[in-house]
Amino acid sequence: MLSRYPIVVRGGDKDMLQSDSNAFARYKLANTAQQHTNFITEHTLLFVLQGHKRLHIDESTYTAEAGHLMLMKRGIYTMSEFIEEGLNYEALLLFFNDEFVKKFLHHYQLTTTQAAPAPSHLVIPSNELLDNFKSQYMSYFGKTMDNLEMILKLKLQEVLLLLLAGPQRKNILEFLQSITFGQPLDIDYIVRKHLFQPLTLEELAKLSGRSLASFKRDFQQRYQSAPKKWINEQRLAHAHMLLQHSDKQVSEVAMGCGFENIPHFIRIFKQEYGVTPNHARAKNAIV
Structure with a gap:
């Protein structure tokens, strides 16, 4: 935590x-x-x-x-x-x-x-x-x-x-x-360094030395995507990999990927992959 x-x-x-x-x-x-x-x-x-x-x-x-x-x-x-x-x-x-x-x-x-x-x-x-x-x-x-x-x-x-x-x-x-005199830090460095920390966009912006509006603008230019959407996609992809290649519990995977709200993690994981985290693990075990 x-x-x-x-x-x-x-x-x-x-x-x-x-x-x-x-x-x-x-x-x-x-x-x-x-x-x-x-x-x-x-x-x-x-x-x-x-x-x-x-x-x-x-x-x-x-x-x-x-x-x-x-x-x-x-x-x-x-x-x-x-x-x-x-x-x-x-x-x-x-x-x-x-x-x-x-x-x-x-x-x-x-x-x-x-x-x-x-x-x-x-x-x-x-x-x-x-x-x-x-x-x-x-x-x-x-x-x-x-x-x-x-x-x-x-x-x-x-x-x-x-x-x-x-x-x-x-x-x-x-x-x-x-x-x-601190200059805004490289946005790619900040985002990737803290990708799996449960930080809000406001907190990431603050760490990068930017206002929230500037952070969103610079992020969009760098990744051609809205920050929340891109970050969730990266976290979910990492969670999917962990579920397939580790014995960690769903709650451990969620926390390790920056999701403090487990029900929210399960819901957006299913939206992304069409199955729940437990079903993703079970499907991999069958294969």
């Missing part, structure tokens, strides 16, 4: 700071370690309060432990937590979008005409000022007050300024500038 951040995990105002239209921060508490794939819907600054956060990219693993923080661009990541016996994993996550970064860089005269390449994530050691910031920020959870949204926006500016005042300034500035 693909999780999407920012989301509320345990429920209640202790876990999330948000307005009607924006999610500003999330507090995460976990007592069991597990590996999971997350779609981080906004750029994220993660403070590890206790335990270790591990980011798995290709064949490499990057670890942020208590006393470190991690900056991550919007995207899909495979993550896990390491939890020492008798303790919990705790983290504070702050969220920010492209528009916030653009305004921040412009306000503090940090814009550039050419952004240097920057990685999708950074692991940064904390310091006394950043430790004080996260402790003070945690006190806003569960609070109701006037102008809270404005305060939280100012707090986000504060932490970015603190990061830029530290020894990692060059890397952090390049990271932020690369967000504002």
Whole structure:
């Protein structure tokens, strides 16, 4: 199952700071370690309060432990937590979008005409000022007050300024500038990389750096087909192959091909192939 951040995990105002239209921060508490794939819907600054956060990219693993923080661009990541016996994993996550970064860089005269390449994530050691910031920020959870949204926006500016005042300034500035100068990614790369992830068209558009309308237009030009139709055809063809050449259950095949709604998968599979997934398997077994 693909999780999407920012989301509320345990429920209640202790876990999330948000307005009607924006999610500003999330507090995460976990007592069991597990590996999971997350779609981080906004750029994220993660403070590890206790335990270790591990980011798995290709064949490499990057670890942020208590006393470190991690900056991550919007995207899909495979993550896990390491939890020492008798303790919990705790983290504070702050969220920010492209528009916030653009305004921040412009306000503090940090814009550039050419952004240097920057990685999708950074692991940064904390310091006394950043430790004080996260402790003070945690006190806003569960609070109701006037102008809270404005305060939280100012707090986000504060932490970015603190990061830029530290020894990692060059890397952090390049990271932020690369967000504002990020060009739309190749649509074929994005679609094929995430073809079997249960992503909506809106989420694929966001990952590609496009508006939904631009994504649909560019997709039509690239594939001469509407996005939903083409993606479903590719997923169903892969599902048909798995049913014929594996012992996986129908639900496993559906989930593995990006269909979270099993009845919907069965219905469109029958529309495409004239038989249900189970009958497709049985027909192949007879042959």
